[in-house]
Amino acid sequence: MRALALLVGILPGMAVAAVQGEPSAPWPTLPGDQPRELVRECTGPATWNVTMAGNVDGPACRDVVGYAALRRFWQPNREVSIANLGETSIANPRLVVNDSRDWQTAADIAAEATRGWSRTADRARAVYEFQRRRRFHACTWDAEVHDAAKVFNVYGYTLCGNDATVLSDLWTFAGVPSRRGWPVGHVVxxxxxxxxxHLLDGDEHCLFLLRDNETIASEADVVRDHDLIKRTHTYGILQPDNPLLDQFSASLYGHRGERPPRRHSGPSVHTMDWSLPPGASITWRWGHVGKQYTGGDTSVDKYGKDGDGDLLKGWGARAYALMCNAELEYQPDLGRAAGRAAIIEAVNLAAPDGQPSLRAAV
Structure with missing residues (x-):
């Protein structure tokens, strides 16, 4: 009996842990829904434009962005796939939407956030507004979302410690000096x-004005005058007015000592560099199959209501619904040289170009 054996694989980075939950409900199909396909050949860097018609988009069909997870009700585009039908790998395929989201690195993110702004004050505020409108309050209790590229390209959530770290990193890339604050039970x-x-809190969506109602206060300012916080709506636009919550926020600030410069646990160094080999496709989609990253042991609820890295258990159905799973499909044509480049080890294998299938060598 003749036999052949081969091992084919892609070696991705390994997550610390994963939780398998229930998949999201499929989006309803409406009359007129149909897929669109665009096939192009390129021999170097290339860009293709896809125009979507209509007057309703995703942001028009969701809650406004606030402190907690928002709700999405409809998407005009469910998924986008890029497939490599050629003979060579595609370097760094990505989607850019309306000249936005070209976020390979933290420096790219900072550049988009500050586009058109030159004054340091304007750049600081622009980064803060950009950052707080593209995340919600949750975490997996590890350092996975201490990196700006991962927050905005992959996860979409931060806790205060992650958030302040990412904000400080983006300020650094934007040329804005920053330092870590000194509150109790909070990070800014x-x-x-x-x-x-000037204190800008991206997690709680807060900035506090001095008595001139124009200048953004420093942390030392709000320590001296808690009323600057108590008169401010805290925790974002989705939170109803709550004077007790505003007083709680004020109580976090009490450090009256020296404030030597100290950094967060950054910097953001991750990049979104990757290659799509021949025979592979990547699909970005709204929705998930229930697989989520977690940095902890979800069998032990040591963090109480915040869970131990499980979005559904720790942060609720809205946070879980915002999770999206991409799909990487790999079907190399092993009868061609480009496909056989994926073979890690082959035993007694013959597949000359032009042959429709693999066969044993002897």
């Missing part, structure tokens, strides 16, 4: 511009 960052420090 301050930006330096116009000769002073």
């Amino acid at each position: 960052s301050e930006a330096l511009y116009d000769g002073g420090w």
Whole structure:
């Protein structure tokens, strides 16, 4: 009996842990829904434009962005796939939407956030507004979302410690000096511009004005005058007015000592560099199959209501519904040289170009 054996594989980075839950419900199919396909050949860097018609988009069919997870009700585009039908790998395929989301690195993210702004004060505020409108309050209790590229390209959530770290990193890439604050039970960052420090809290969606109602206060300012916080709506636009919650926020700030510069646990160094080999396709989609990353042991609820890295258990159905799973499909044509480049080890295998299938060598 003749026999052949081969091992084919892609070696991706390994996650610390994963949880398998229930998949999201499929999007309803509406009259007129149909897939669109675009096939192009390229021999170097290339860009293709896909135009979507209509007057309703995703942001028009969701809650406004606030502190907690929002709700999405409809998407005009369910998924986008890029398939490599050629003979060579495609380097760094990605989607850019309306000249936005070209986020290979943290530096790219900072560049988009500050596009058109030159003054340090404007760049600091632009980064803060950009960052707080593209995440919600949750975490997996590890350092996975301490990196800006991972937050905005992969996960979409941060807790205060992650959030302040990412905000500080983006300020650094934008040329804005920053430092870590000194609250109790909370983590924030301050930006330096116009000769002073200014507190901008991306997690709780807060900035506090001095008595002139124009200048953004520093952490030292709100320590001296808690009313600057108590008169401010805290925890974002989706949170109803709650004077007790505003007073709680004020109580976090009490450090009256020196404030030597200290950094967060960054910097953001991850990149979204990758290759799509021949025979592979990547699909970005709204929805998930129930597989989520977690940095902890989900069998032990040591963090109480916040769970131990499980979005559904720790942060609720809305957070879980915002999770999206991409799909990487790999079907190399092993009868061709480009496909056989994926073979890690082959035993007694013959597949000359032009042959429709593999066969044993002897």
